[in-house]
Amino acid sequence: MSAPEDKASGKLWDGALDAQHAFGDLDGHRPALLAVHDAVDDGTAYRAELSARVDQPVLSDAPILQHDLRLPESRWQELAGTLEKVSAVDTNRVAVRQQYMDRAVPEFVGIPAPAGICWATAHADVHWANLTASPVRILGREGWGRAPEGFDAATLYAYTLLEPDTAARVRAVFPVLGRPAGLAAEATVCAQLLQTVARSDNLVLEDRLRNWAEELRRR
Template identity: 50%
Template sequence: MYSPPEPATAQRMRTQHQWAADTLDVTCDEAGEFWGWAGRTLGRPGTIVGGRRVWLRLVTAAEAKAAGKLWEGAETAHKALGALDGHRPELLAIHDTVEDGVVYRAELSEHLDVPVISPDPVLRAPADLAPGWWDDLRTVLGTVANTATDRVAVRREYIERALPEFLDVPAPENTRWVTAHGDLHWANLTTPALRILD
């Protein structure tokens, strides 16, 4: 979704990604490099023994910051939600390594061979969604909403600041808090079959 980072970061991440692929016995595709913000993540499709298609995502952080919601998101979501009846990729393995005070987390997941609705979070053209797609989304998000968690993606203070700033409306006095996908947008949803990514 983002451009590659500056060359030194890109090379370091590519080297660590290849190390993770070797460790987890993944043969990554030649094409298909996907960068996260500022080179913090690097994902590539690949194959494991037996021909199963997988996605290998590498996350990096300074050793002192390798914790919390951004670091533990995939693992925590997998433990709480599983594959959501086939609506999210299955997490297959996690492998951490530390080098020179930097932690690298390799997350190996099932690869989905279905297209995302939009290449970026903003929907720029009408989406051709299959019959029942919205019903599936409603059901899946209902399951997520009813899942207990102690993770917090959005705080009350943010709502009180953001709604007036961006929408020119006051924050509601009463809010009902439920579990939600912290990054739900068109680039994290697939079609024709609904799958929820990230």
């Protein structure tokens, strides 16, 4: 990574290093950060990070799942257990801000931002291009921090909307989805992706996201 020297800090810059301190290798479910080297040259800061090599392929070449995924029950439970461990880590880092929810949820989902939110730690970028299956490993770690309970499950569900059978499996494995406790996470993730649609990204998900938003309005 590189940045102007006076801007070489913050959530994304320190994400991998903070994650290593907080999680380690997450009992083998994330590649450990082995070394960090920092340098400054002519007003520009540079950081090089060396992580453990991951030999297993990811489950999808892109974040959005577009093929039938037949994971055995043991892998689903392994994934659920790993995300539960992530959620229990104590941190002051922030992945989702209340101010964003207050603005984006009404604008893109059409409901007030839910009140009485239970906050937990989230990886905040759980999608199919960041997951391996055997063993389950979660890649990507720069933006992790506090988010509404169920945020990682809601994110994974959103990227599964084109595959109804797998999407139903996600809901079964993460029962917070569909419950009042998960409404804030679902509404926030739905708003985030509808915002990307407004910018002409993730257009393949647009119809499914709008259906999801309608369901959230009914709830």
